[in-house]
Amino acid sequence: MSEENSEMKHAEQAPEALVQTKRSFSIIWVVPIIALLIGGWLTFKAMSEKGPEITITFKTAEGLVAGKTKVKYKDVDVGSVTDIVLNVEEDNVLLTVEMATEAKSYLRDKTEFWVVRAQIAAGQVSGLGTLLSGAYIGINPSIEGEKTKHFKGLEKPPLITESMPGRHFILQSKELGSLDRGAPMYYRGIKVGQVVDYSFDHERDGVDIKFFIEAPFHKKVHENTRFWNASGVDFKMDATGVKLDTQSLVSIILGGVAFDLPAFMEPGAEAEEDRAFDLFKDRASIEEKTYTIKQHYMLYFNENIRGLSPGAPVELKGLRIGEVVDVNLEINTETHAVRIPVLIMVEPERVDVLVTGEGVMTDKEEIQDEIEGESITKRKYDLSKQLEKGMRAQLKTGNLLTGQLYVDVDFYPDAPPAKLEFSGEYPILPTLPRPFDQITESVARILKNVETIPFGKIGKDLQVAVETLTETLAEIKTMSGNINKETVPKLNAALDSLEETMDGIDKTLGPDSALNYNARHVTRELAMAIRSIRSLLEYLERDPQALILGKEGEKK
Amino acid sequence: MNVTRTSALQFGLVSCDACHLLSRKPKAPVHGIAHCPRCGEELHQRKPNSLMRTWALVLAAMIFYIPANVLPMTITSALGTVQADTIMSGVIYFMQHGSWEIALVIFTASVFVPFLKFVILIYLLLSIHFKSIKRPKDRTRLYRFTEAIGRWSMLDIYVVTILVALVKLGFLADIEAGPAALYFALVVVTTMIAAESFDPRLIWDVVEEKHE
Numbered sequence: 001m002s003e004e005n006s007e008m009k010h011a012e013q014a015p016e017a018l019v020q021t022k023r024s025f026s027i028i029w030v031v032p033i034i035a036l037l038i039g040g041w042l043t044f045k046a047m048s049e050k051g052p053e054i055t056i057t058f059k060t061a062e063g064l065v066a067g068k069t070k071v072k073y074k075d076v077d078v079g080s081v082t083d084i085v086l087n088v089e090e091d092n093v094l095l096t097v098e099m100a101t102e103a104k105s106y107l108r109d110k111t112e113f114w115v116v117r118a119q120i121a122a123g124q125v126s127g128l129g130t131l132l133s134g135a136y137i138g139i140n141p142s143i144e145g146e147k148t149k150h151f152k153g154l155e156k157p158p159l160i161t162e163s164m165p166g167r168h169f170i171l172q173s174k175e176l177g178s179l180d181r182g183a184p185m186y187y188r189g190i191k192v193g194q195v196v197d198y199s200f201d202h203e204r205d206g207v208d209i210k211f212f213i214e215a216p217f218h219k220k221v222h223e224n225t226r227f228w229n230a231s232g233v234d235f236k237m238d239a240t241g242v243k244l245d246t247q248s249l250v251s252i253i254l255g256g257v258a259f260d261l262p263a264f265m266e267p268g269a270e271a272e273e274d275r276a277f278d279l280f281k282d283r284a285s286i287e288e289k290t291y292t293i294k295q296h297y298m299l300y301f302n303e304n305i306r307g308l309s310p311g312a313p314v315e316l317k318g319l320r321i322g323e324v325v326d327v328n329l330e331i332n333t334e335t336h337a338v339r340i341p342v343l344i345m346v347e348p349e350r351v352d353v354l355v356t357g358e359g360v361m362t363d364k365e366e367i368q369d370e371i372e373g374e375s376i377t378k379r380k381y382d383l384s385k386q387l388e389k390g391m392r393a394q395l396k397t398g399n400l401l402t403g404q405l406y407v408d409v410d411f412y413p414d415a416p417p418a419k420l421e422f423s424g425e426y427p428i429l430p431t432l433p434r435p436f437d438q439i440t441e442s443v444a445r446i447l448k449n450v451e452t453i454p455f456g457k458i459g460k461d462l463q464v465a466v467e468t469l470t471e472t473l474a475e476i477k478t479m480s481g482n483i484n485k486e487t488v489p490k491l492n493a494a495l496d497s498l499e500e501t502m503d504g505i506d507k508t509l510g511p512d513s514a515l516n517y518n519a520r521h522v523t524r525e526l527a528m529a530i531r532s533i534r535s536l537l538e539y540l541e542r543d544p545q546a547l548i549l550g551k552e553g554e555k556k
Numbered sequence: 557m558n559v560t561r562t563s564a565l566q567f568g569l570v571s572c573d574a575c576h577l578l579s580r581k582p583k584a585p586v587h588g589i590a591h592c593p594r595c596g597e598e599l600h601q602r603k604p605n606s607l608m609r610t611w612a613l614v615l616a617a618m619i620f621y622i623p624a625n626v627l628p629m630t631i632t633s634a635l636g637t638v639q640a641d642t643i644m645s646g647v648i649y650f651m652q653h654g655s656w657e658i659a660l661v662i663f664t665a666s667v668f669v670p671f672l673k674f675v676i677l678i679y680l681l682l683s684i685h686f687k688s689i690k691r692p693k694d695r696t697r698l699y700r701f702t703e704a705i706g707r708w709s710m711l712d713i714y715v716v717t718i719l720v721a722l723v724k725l726g727f728l729a730d731i732e733a734g735p736a737a738l739y740f741a742l743v744v745v746t747t748m749i750a751a752e753s754f755d756p757r758l759i760w761d762v763v764e765e766k767h768e
Contacts, residue, residue: 028608028609028612028613028753029608029612031612031613031616031746032612032613032615032616032619034616035615035616035617035619035620035742035746036616036619038619038620038623038739039619039620039622039623042623042627068639070638077638
């Protein structure tokens with residue numbers, strides 16, 4: 001027992017086991033863990049959704065509010081303006097915009113931003129919603145181009161967005177005319193697009209007009225499609241008369257461009273994006289063939305060329321072969337001689353060339369080949385043969401009412417031969433005076449000749465002549481008086497004696513003898529001669545001046 | 557402070573949390589759970605795991621407090637303009653527009669009070685951890701204050717819900733609750749539970765311990 005007790009005591013002496021309350025993991029910690037998870041997820045989401053930050057510069061921040069203004073594409077928010085700062089250096093405003101993640105691929109340098117405000121322009125009202133909601137920033141996203149985060153905002157909203165199906169083209173024009181952004185493009189009277197933008201081309205010294213043709217009409221634009229200005233009213237008066245051309249009322253106000261295929265042309269391939277076209281001035285001019293080869297000739301006129309203006313036609317046998325390019329005036333200060341150089345442009349392709357010898361009309365391709373050859377252009381310029389044949393230019397009245405002139409080129413075989421000369425780089429085509437001028441010139445020439453006649457001297461000479469004549473006549477009179485007095489009685493006596501002689505002959509030779517006959521004949525002849533002399537003398541007695549001036553009947 | 561205080565704990569008694577009936581604590585360690593003989597509620601000497609639970613919930617509430625303030629509380633669209641407001645931006649909006657009273661109410665109920673609750677609860681928890689015996693009465697008062705004001709933080713949630721329900725004018729004006737509303741509600745609920753799970757008697761236990 002004692003052992004047991006002692007054992008018990010020993011047991012009691014043993015140190016007591018430490019009982020520790022079990023620190024079990026409390027379920028409550030799930031709550032902050034969940035909170036952490038949610039917080040973490042939110043942070044991650046916020047971080048991943050936080051799109052790229054970009055900057056856009058605008059001239060003005062009118063209507064834009066930091067933290068409020070959105071960037072919208074197709075009316076969906078793709079970003080919001082977080083900050084607006086004034087950029088003093090460049091005198092504009094710098095917008096910091098936080099874009100949505102999905103808009104990340106749009107951040108290329110071709111992407112455009114602009115401020116959408118309510119506006120009434122180009123015949124349409126847009127952005128009325130912004131009157132109530134305030135302006136927002138529009139975006140025309142592009143997935144082409146370099147990646148960038150700094151953009152320059154457009155001051156004017158682009159009219160066409162990248163997403164619109166269609167095609168852009170460029171019109172090259174000398175001047176903008178009444179075309180503006182938004183000006184309509186017509187195809188057979190249907191509005192199929194509009195002018196998007198225009199810029200000045202310094203190199204060409206003209207205007208590049210960018211326009212957009214909506215699908216499916218962009219397929220109607222071919223390589224050979226011609227565009228003409230359908231703006232406003234076209235009033236033209238030239239050698240061909242008065243022309244008035246208008247398009248639709250809208251285009252009169254807004255301007256516009258129409259396009260179509262010229263009747264004589266094949267459409268060609270479908271035009272590519274950004275293909276450049278020439279802008280024709282009116283519908284009629286698109287139907288005119290265009291010629292690539294242009295030759296210039298210089299004409300010198302001395303006459304009044306009032307009524308001849310650049311653009312006046314140059315015609316050959318009544319067919320247009322070119323036009324007047326420039327009209328100038330040259331005065332020689334020493335001689336005060338005035339001449340008018342008129343530069344004309346001739347399109348040789350307008351003339352079908354018959355090759356001499358073969359007599360075959362060359363087809364277009366052949367001409368094209370010839371044109372490309374260098375030697376041929378020289379040959380085309382070699383006028384000497386034509387000049388030999390009498391090729392001359394002449395001004396003619398095209399329109400009697402308006403007095404418009406045109407240049408007529410024709411062959412005048414009678415014209416004096418001319419040699420080919422050059423004025424600078426231009427060959428000179430000799431000219432003939434105008435037909436009307438020709439008449440006046442002839443008259444003038446006659447008058448000039450008349451003027452040179454010395455009427456005074458003629459009169460004096462005439463007086464002397466008349467005096468001499470009077471003297472002569474007096475002499476003649478006295479002479480004829482002598483004839484009457486002396487010659488006539490003597491003649492009578494001679495006749496008497498002749499009669500006596502005849503009698504004697506008659507007596508001696510017999511009436512039928514040959515001698516008699518001959519004598520009779522001679523005597524008859526003689527009598528006739530004497531009769532003639534008598535009549536002459538009688539005549540002279542009446543008109544003594546006939547001796548000088550001839551018989552009156554013969555005078556013309 | 558020399559009044560001798562007796563607590564149920566000293567006499568081996570347990571107070572029922574529900575009906576406050578005092579019952580004897582079984583002497584021998586019992587495996588199982590003690591129940592109130594009157595109402596059947598589980599009996600605990602002190603709230604089980606009180607400190608840990610409170611800590612956990614306060615931490616959770618603090619985590620929720622961040623999205624509640626960062627994310628938008630309301631999404632207002634008026635005449636096409638959509639505007640998302642966080643609690644603070646709403647306060648600033650009212651301040652700037654002269655309604656500083658409303659700004660003050662919102663700020664107090666939605667920002668200040670939850671924050672105050674965190675501070676108080678953490679202070680109480682830390683004071684117990686470091687067995688502080690300073691001003692136990694004031695600390696108990698603080699606890700009661702926390703419990704009392706907790707529900708008022710729901711004010712913001714009520715305002716938002718009422719606004720969302722009332723302002724449905726289509727294009728003219730529309731208000732939607734933002735994601736912050738949910739987190740804010742979670743903040744309020746977790747802080748309320750945290751305050752609930754804190755056992756103020758622990759304050760006094762420490763004091764008693766030190767007195768002995």
